[in-house]
Amino acid sequence: MKTYSHPEALVETAWLADHLQDPGIRIVESNEDVLLYDTGHIPGAVHIDWRADLNDPWIRDYIAPDQFAALCRRNGISETTTCIFYGDKSNWWACYALWAFRLYGHDRVKILNGGRDKWIREGRPMVREKRSYREVPYAVPTVRHDKEIRAFYDEVRAFLQTGGPLIDVRSPGEFTGELLHMPEYPQEGALRGGHIPGAKSVPWKTAVREDGTFKSADELARIYEEGCGLSADQEAIVYCRIGERSSHTWFVLSYLLGHKRVRNYDGSWTEWGNRVGAPVQRP
Amino acid sequence: MQNVDPALPARLEEIVNLFQNLPEEEKRELLIAYSDRTNECSPKEGETFTLSDIRKDEECTDSVGVFLKADSDNRLLFRMSLGSHVQTLTRAMASILCQGLAGSTAEEVMAVPSGFVPKIVGTELVRQRSQTVYYILARMKSACRQLVAERRRANLASSTS
Numbered sequence: 028m029k030t031y032s033h034p035e036a037l038v039e040t041a042w043l044a045d046h047l048q049d050p051g052i053r054i055v056e057s058n059e060d061v062l063l064y065d066t067g068h069i070p071g072a073v074h075i076d077w078r079a080d081l082n083d084p085w086i087r088d089y090i091a092p093d094q095f096a097a098l099c100r101r102n103g104i105s106e107t108t109t110c111i112f113y114g115d116k117s118n119w120w121a122c123y124a125l126w127a128f129r130l131y132g133h134d135r136v137k138i139l140n141g142g143r144d145k146w147i148r149e150g151r152p153m154v155r156e157k158r159s160y161r162e163v164p165y166a167v168p169t170v171r172h173d174k175e176i177r178a179f180y181d182e183v184r185a186f187l188q189t190g191g192p193l194i195d196v197r198s199p200g201e202f203t204g205e206l207l208h209m210p211e212y213p214q215e216g217a218l219r220g221g222h223i224p225g226a227k228s229v230p231w232k233t234a235v236r237e238d239g240t241f242k243s244a245d246e247l248a249r250i251y252e253e254g255c256g257l258s259a260d261q262e263a264i265v266y267c268r269i270g271e272r273s274s275h276t277w278f279v280l281s282y283l284l285g286h287k288r289v290r291n292y293d294g295s296w297t298e299w300g301n302r303v304g305a306p307v308q309r310p
Numbered sequence: 311m312q313n314v315d316p317a318l319p320a321r322l323e324e325i326v327n328l329f330q331n332l333p334e335e336e337k338r339e340l341l342i343a344y345s346d347r348t349n350e351c352s353p354k355e356g357e358t359f360t361l362s363d364i365r366k367d368e369e370c371t372d373s374v375g376v377f378l379k380a381d382s383d384n385r386l387l388f389r390m391s392l393g394s395h396v397q398t399l400t401r402a403m404a405s406i407l408c409q410g411l412a413g414s415t416a417e418e419v420m421a422v423p424s425g426f427v428p429k430i431v432g433t434e435l436v437r438q439r440s441q442t443v444y445y446i447l448a449r450m451k452s453a454c455r456q457l458v459a460e461r462r463r464a465n466l467a468s469s470t471s
Contacts, residue, residue, distance in 0.1 A: 061435050062398035065342050079434070115395075 029244040032285025057124040058115040067153035073102045081127045092168040095131045103160025113139035117239040123274040131168040141240040178264045178290040193226040194265045196276045202228040204309040217300025221309040231272040234279045266292040322410030330429040337432045345401040351408035353389040372396045376453045403446045416454035
């Protein structure tokens with residue numbers, strides 16, 4: 028039986044319940060629902076908002092390294108703190124925040140398996156009190172690791188020529204072009220529907236069980252390695268609409284299956300489907 | 311208090327007035343207070359409705375049910391059922407609109423402009439992935455349109471029989 032390549036990147040709810048007071052960890056909630064943290068969160072958790080905290084307000088990019096360092100300092104996160112991310116939507120935004128932390132070289136990162144929903148379903152404590160932490164030093168990162176884990180439009184175009192595997196993790200309707208946006212997300216519409224030529228459709232949901240926990244290593248290997256032909260040393264790019272669902276698949280491939288050369292194209296369909304001259308395929 | 315929008319029903323206008331002068335942090339707190347009270351607008355045991363519209367939207371949200379009861383003067387009472395994964399802002403808006411639109415006619419509801427939403431929610435929270443705050447109003451208007459269409463069909467049928 029295959030095991031996860033990096034089992035240390037996942038924590039279970041029972042483990043976290045026993046380690047809430049550990050000084051070396053910071054529990055980080057990241058959600059799509061902007062007010063969800065305020066309605067209740069895991070005791071001691073801080074809130075990092077995917078847009079207000081991680082995205083630059085003017086340029087479609089992530090915050091500058093000094094802003095990242097400031098974000099960590101004010102949340103009591105030092106370079107040696109292990110951040111345990113969790114959130115709504117089966118951890119879409121938790122994986123996105125984890126991936127963004129990796130861009131700045133913060134490697135001590137984990138995901139709470141099953142996310143917020145599982146914690147609540149198990150009747151574990153939730154509080155509304157927002158705990159503040161003493162500011163700790165965090166040196167401004169000198170390097171951003173975009174080259175390793177992030178793909179840009181031009182790189183995806185070049186990657187197409189190699190025939191390398193591109194994984195489209197959106198819903199089947201978005202992949203075929205039948206839908207120009209997710210239902211009820213019309214503001215994320217694109218001028219063209221379909222997918223990047225040659226991309227394979229593997230919706231993010233394929234990687235999780237009904238309860239939002241990740242499938243076993245064997246099951247994941249069957250989906251991505253046997254089903255899509257991906258392998259540990261092969262380059263691969265994942266995308267969705269704005270990069271959050273593909274962060275989820277990026278986490279699965281990088282940490283659970285141990286694939287070393289997976290990049291997330293966070294420009295995703297909101298860039299590709301609106302970009303003048305970008306080729307689009309529809310089945 | 312200044313009238314924020316002449317097309318808003320009086321009850322809704324009162325709520326908008328309450329929100330629009332609050333600082334962002336207090337807006338958030340009041341929105342959460344409204345979201346905590348969504349049970350008050352859920353259908354009650356034994357209630358019957360003139361129209362029910364329950365839908366589940368794949369991927370983005372949980373099921374949202376709109377239930378509408380019209381009295382003899384065509385004044386409306388709204389109830390809403392919200393799945394557990396419906397966003398907090400959407401829950402708050404459901405609670406606000408059930409209160410704010412109670413006693414309005416279908417025509418009045420259909421004429422409500424959506425420009426009041428940012429006054430309630432605040433500029434920081436209306437953004438990508440929180441646009442579903444407009445969704446509840448859209449669903450209520452859709453239910454009203456169905457009601458008006460059914461009424462017209464019934465009137466037509468009775469006048470031709």
